[in-house]
Amino acid sequence: MHKWLVYTAFGWLTLTGIAHFVIDVVSHHVRGVHPPGAQTTLLYYGLHSAYALGQVALGALGLMVAARALPLLGTTPPLALALLAGLGWLAISFLFSPYLPPRINAGVFCALVLAAWMARPGAMAG
Helix, strand or coil, rough: CCCHHHHHHHHHHHHHHHHHHHHHHHHHHHCCCCCCCCCHHHHHHHHHHHHHHHHHHHHHHHHHHHHCCCCCCCHHHHHHHHHHHHHHHHHHHHHHCCCCCCHHHHHHHHHHHHHHHCCCCCCCCC
């Protein structure tokens, strides 16, 4: 179960990061939704690009580690860092984004990482 939760968590993060980038950055730029200017470039495209591509980078890294060294993701430090990153994205989405989907995506990732943490081998032994 742990294996599938790890793959689901990092796959979810990668998929939603790509979707966020395509929907909120590429499509808005192509359609010209926002007027050109420094504020649009920095506060809209810059923030959304960094947010989405950060999710893609961590998700792809997590999938690569899961494929090559799954037992590493059964230990506390990498799962704690993944949860911390998810909580960071959740905080950023509450502070800077009026949209609900990024909050849901980060919340689902945090829930999946917590589930993987609880389902790791030997977690409930005692």
